[in-house]
Amino acid sequence: MSVLLNSESRVLTQGLGGTGKFHLKGCREYGTKMVAAVRPGKGGTDWEGTPIFDTVGQAVAAEGCDVSVIYVPPPGAADAIMEAAAAGIGVIICITEGIPVNDMVEVQAFLEDVDCVLIGPNCPGVITPGQAKVGIMPGYIHKPGRVGVVSRSGTLTYEAVHQLTQSGIGQSTCIGIGGDPIVGTRHIDAMKLFNDDPDTDAVIMIGEIGGTAEEAAAAWVKENMTKPVAAFIAGKTAPAGKRMGHAGAIISGGSGTAESKVAALEAAGITVAESPADMGTAMIKAAEKAGLDLQAA
Amino acid sequence: MNIHEYQGKQLLRDFGVTVPRSKMITKASEAVAAAKELGTKVVVVKSQIHAGGRGAGAIVADEQEAARVFRANLEKEGLPKHNKPGGVQLAKSPQEAGEIAAVLLGGLLVTKQTGASGKRVNRVLIEEGIDIKEELYISMLLNRETGRHMVLASTEGGMDIEKVAEQTPEKIFKAEINPAVGMRDFQARDVAFALGVPAEKISDAVKFLKTLFAAYLQLDASMLEINPLVLKGDGTLIALDSKLSFDDNAVYRQPAMKDMRDSDEEDPREQQAAEFDLSYIALDGNIGCMVNGAGLAMATMDIIHHHGGEPANFLDVGGGADAGKVAAAFKIILQDDAVKAVFVNIFGGIMQCDVLATGVVEAAKQVKLSIPLVVRLEGTNVEQGRKILAESGIKVINATDMTDGAKKAVEAAGLAG
Incomplete structure (x- = not known):
């Protein structure tokens, strides 16, 4: 069984810049189901076969994502966490380093009303060896x-x-x-x-x-x-x-x-x-x- | 990051918090005019350094004396058992203010927080005298247990608040702030009554406290401490001191902070490291450390200590370091003359060992490395990394794991020292 992550997990990537792409690829090569990415304004396109959506809500509806990994830079990272939570993602893994404390105070208050698990921020991610790797x-x-x-x-x-x-x-x-x-x-x-x-x-x-x-x-x-x-x-x-x-x-x-x-x-x-x-x-x-x-x- | 008292007071003043009138000067000749302009019977002359305990501290002649005074009096007791001029003094006339400023400016101030080397006073604040009825305490900071901001207040102003918390915890009043609604009037009222503000002045105090919290929040401060907060004879509050530090993660959205950085207060190597986006902290030992990742960097310091050595620094080159960054890190470590050996401890994840090895070789050649270099590599592309080091022609002591590396570094530093 393991915790948080297994071979069935369907993973969304938020923040498809250089870092996001690099690790999306690494996680996919490990065997993780990297089924979608979100990049506002690029919805409808894909990156190396992974479909891109404008919003997390659209990605969840289309691909049934239940885990999200966030590489969005600090100014937008808190918002990305809340977007994932609001869209019903159960496990949110935020890799981003350097989020202001005041932003995280707000995130924590927001998450009190939502049924989800946040891992991070400023973390390497989660891995269930042999099944799925989400992170760096x-x-x-x-x-x-x-x-x-x-x-x-x-x-x-x-x-x-x-x-x-x-x-x-x-x-x-x-x-x-x-x-x-x-x-x-x-x-x-x-x-x-x-x-x-x-x-x-x-x-x-x-x-x-x-x-x-x-x-x-x-x-x-x-x-x-x-x-x-x-x-x-x-x-x-x-x-x-x-x-x-x-x-x-x-x-x-x-x-x-x-x-x-x-x-x-x-x-x-x-x-x-x-x-x-x-x-x-x-x-x-x-x-x-x-x-x-x-x-x- | 930290700022000076005069800068903190200016920030608070801009938000509408009541602070004493004052003028910052850098030349003693400006003190008399500044004191006259303030026009109060008494003025306070305050050294501006990034350390507390200034009033009880001592202005000393040189670094030897600083070390002597620090060790003899301040380190253990935190008490002013010296006959030197203090870092904060009262002046009863503008002339006296000028005389005091002349002593403080350019002087070396040693306090219980400066360490044995003391700090040079380059700025002095001349401040109006205040009619003090009660000295109180207030601070605002993050409660990490709950993830919410918290206000701490006490009637025991001017004291070491950690001592108050330890000895008389009932004298500390706490209020936790719900981020959805901010500081409410009732919370400010609770604090004001707990501080003994007279009933007819409560609404003034509520406004003062809410303004102070707004400043704390909007400035992305990681701590705001007013000690003492003063209750004046007329029942109103005024921030007699100001200690502000800021969330380094939020500096990007606080453009005013850039100008407030005082490079005299920061270690030049720490500043250089910041330019290369490296995390470096100077320590007292003789083994330079270069590590990727903050946790492993701390663990590397620990394992050096565990095997009888002392680390000269904390240095995290970060996850995505390239050869240039590694070279910069290497040069910063070697600027410290105390360093007798360097221990490179890398667990390559995103960072690849071959990239790291290339950077080390480049830097070692540039600086003509003359002290022992111990390298422990593990992780991504480790074989290529080891090969690059082996073929580089620079003398490297290879370590098989952390323990082996720490032992070899301690031995090398010992032999060199």
Whole structure:
């Protein structure tokens, strides 16, 4: 089954500029059903065989899209998310980096009344290995399997996936939730999805400094999670008050530090990797503690 | 990005928020005339730097003294245990204002927030004296848990608000703003009553607070802090201080911000990096880092530390970096004299390892690289990338994974240092 995405998903691309085209192609080559694109004013034409529509509503009506991926530049990205939600798309994945926080405050309020899941913004996307890839991650490092991956970062997720694959451990679904202060899906939401997914046996969560999303997820895991969880937190050496690339990665007023996050995770029984090179082995250890041999599966 | 107090006050004034009358000067000779023009019995002479704690800070003679004062007094206690002139002073006459301005301008100001090197004072604000009845606190910022803007107010003005939150949380009043309707009158009234504004002046306070929130929102501020917010003898509010920082993602639609950037306040390497759309932050260590992706860049700093070294910087070359950008990144890292080794850690996704390798080779040749270079490549086109490095003739220490790379970089920096 996996979460959010499977081989039946019908994917719409919003924002067909250079980046959008490049990744539409990459996702199609992976085997994803990239069935439509939206570019206002270009409706009725196509790009390499993918039909283009003027509005998301038209694309949904004609192609039955249930997932949308957004590459629209920052000034129009918030609007693109709301358009997808209003048109009834169930899973909206926003790759765009650099959306103003005030725009996301409005998006979040808008989405409260709509039944959909937003992933991102400022994220690498979602992949269910062997079934569908929606986003900018390199597909070939992944391997179908039963470990869920959730992360705020892009390349650090690739690193974790690579370590798992190298150890012979496949992934059910990998969710890049994004590095911004306001994201549609947080660690805690991803944990709930994986906990309910019969095809996921264990989860690795990759967090970073800033905010309290990891702490919230840890508290939920402690009370509710039935599957083993491993984690890594990036940013132990980051100075306070500086934005470390991601708009959300900033330590302010002593909160959001790596230490406080690691402490909260460990208190919830989560196995935390000390070094980013140990993410894969931390997952194996966490599973062993629960009597699960991931490499045998 | 951050701006100076005088710039923040001008922005607030433009929105209609009550702030003291003032004049920014850059030469001490302008201070007497400025103070006379304001015409109040007392004027305040305020150093303009991008750091708090100015009043308790110290004007020092040189960088050695700055480091000494910072370490001895300020770092631990945050208290003014020094006999140096402070960064904010009262003047009882225009002449005195001139004398104080002469001390502050060109001086090196060290506060608990400047770090041990202090900050040079190039601008001074001469401001009218205000009839202060109560010193209050207000700030506006994003509540990341709820994704909504929030107003924090307290009667404990002039204090370190984090201490107030820790020791007497009941003295902090919070109001969360629904984005669909903005700040409502009743919310502003709640805040005004909580701050002790007298009943007959509540409607003035409501107008003041709503104007302040409008400024915060329309300027795309990531934080607006007024500490102290002053309740005057006549029962009205005035913003005696102003600390504003802005959402970097929204600078594109705030054209006024470009002119407010003070390059003296920013690390020159961070500015250069911004020109190439690179994310760079200078740190204190001796291992230069070049990484793609913010999360991996932080993790790379961590793994260097884990193996006993210290990173000299955070640098994210981004996902779509080309050879030119990689070369620019390389040069910025090497401008830091403290750097004794460079660790390139790349997990190629969209960024292809061969493109990265070409950029590294180009840059290494241009700058005639003389310190050890450790490279760990993984991901898209990794074999081509490794081949380019191997055939380039530049001396590269190859690493098989992150741990191997970090260990080799730490060792190389140690030997070089």
